[in-house]
Amino acid sequence: MSDHLVDAAETPVTGAPRLALTMGDACGVGPEIIARWWGQGAHAATVVGCPQVMQRAVASLSAAHRPAVVRLAAWADGRGLLPGQMGVWAPPGLPADLIEAPWGRVDRRAGVAAAACIRAAVRLAQSGDAAGIVTAPLHKEALALAGEPYPGHTELLQAEGTPPGQPIAPVRMMLANPQLKTVLVTIHVSLRQAIEQVTFDAVLETLRITHRSAQLWGQPRARIGVAGLNPHAGESGLFGDEELRIIGPAIKAARAEGIDASGPWAPDTVFMRARHAPPEHIGEFDVVIAMYHDQGLIPVKYMGLDQGVNVTLGLPFVRTSPDHGTAFDLAGTGRADASSFGQAVEMARLLLSGRGVRV
The missing domain is CATH 3.40.718.10 (Isopropylmalate Dehydrogenase)
Structure with missing residues (x-):
């Protein structure tokens, strides 16, 4: 397992990523539970988030649960990473100083980043480049500080998932x-x-x-x-x-x-x-x-x-999430439980199978 970022160019490229995993609030347990879950096996998915933040989360885990963070220049570069490697693609709009946002505190930069990741994941799902979306928890106050008019994931996904010029789809x-x-x-x-x-x-x-x-x-x-x-x-x-x-x-x-x-x-x-x-x-x-x-x-x-x-x-695409929040009191401790996130991935797979998609 690696303690530093690896570029995707160092890995072979085969197959295609299936699920987009948004990292959630950078100051909460979202990056950590993704990393812990990832360390349990190989996965047909790619993280939409900040590679530095994901590396910080990986470093908080015990050595047995640490995947190698692979920084992707483009979404398509996440195809066919080796077992133990976690591809992370940074979408447009991430604050340059996001890594300076501390664990366990509400931070505007984390809200900006969380919204940017969600919007990018929706575009990927709409284009068919991602089969579905699994979102790690965001913080509603951070989202508000970022100037977002939406109180949570559901409303943001509803707005972003509606094609331009059409009425907001009921969700x-x-x-x-x-x-x-x-x-x-x-x-x-x-x-x-x-x-x-x-x-x-x-x-x-x-x-x-x-x-x-x-x-x-x-x-x-x-x-x-x-x-x-x-x-x-x-x-x-x-x-x-x-x-x-x-x-x-x-x-x-x-x-x-x-x-x-x-x-x-x-x-x-x-x-x-x-x-x-x-x-x-x-x-x-x-x-x-x-x-x-x-x-x-x-x-x-x-x-x-x-x-x-x-x-x-x-929604016109599959979206699931764990049922807990950002758990600021656990962020960075390496003790956050990834079970609900794993269940969210399994639910996404079940719903996709109902649409004839296997991931």
Whole structure:
């Protein structure tokens, strides 16, 4: 294993890279978990990021987990690297002094770099040069300091993934682990705004996107359980009428289209009912639709962060991510767990196989 950067010219070039791995926030654990995961074997992928930052991350790991960082002059140069070599391509727009951004702190330069990597990866996916995208965590505050108008990955990917001149394509955030899948109607907005955004059209569109996406992970007619917005799903209007006016009619419309949707169910029990952990517990639903961010994400994250995966449904390309954040307290320690990142890669491969692509 190498402790210094290697140029791609020193390696043979065969085959083609398949996945684009964006390094995330340079000050967080993103570069480190990519490097740790990479050190576990050979991979059909290329990192979109800063070679110096990736080398710093590699140096934080024990010798047994250190891949050799190969600096690529062009994306195409990442084809056919040798086992133990990790190709890193620096896209346009990276700050020249990014390596000076310290671990464990919010830094504008890291936000600029994270956004540049995402945009470059989207271009690669749109052109077919990358089969899909797996994103390491970014920091929303750093993104804001960089002047980005998007509160997170999902919104940035949604904007960048829409062709010029066309209306913004509807997308949805799904968090999944082997026991539970949840899809959100609303995401990174205040709770008050989320309630306002729970409309008939938003719920129906979420059901449609979820139904189509489930076909890619091998469930042609997924059983979709829909959570209510209010306690006890409104208790027939006693605790709120959104279930009667909005959510119930949207479910009825989805069923008329052949979507296997049911509810609205009480939010405090629907996730337990959907949990699939055979043989002791067989889930009643394959996926749950949640009305707002914390309603859907708390149940999945409570089961553990090591196997959770974030998937953006509705994009014209595959995008997955680990379900945890930048973990500034662990950055640079060499102790960050790469399990969720590995699961994100496996989910990307599963979704790509549903599109007839093998990576």
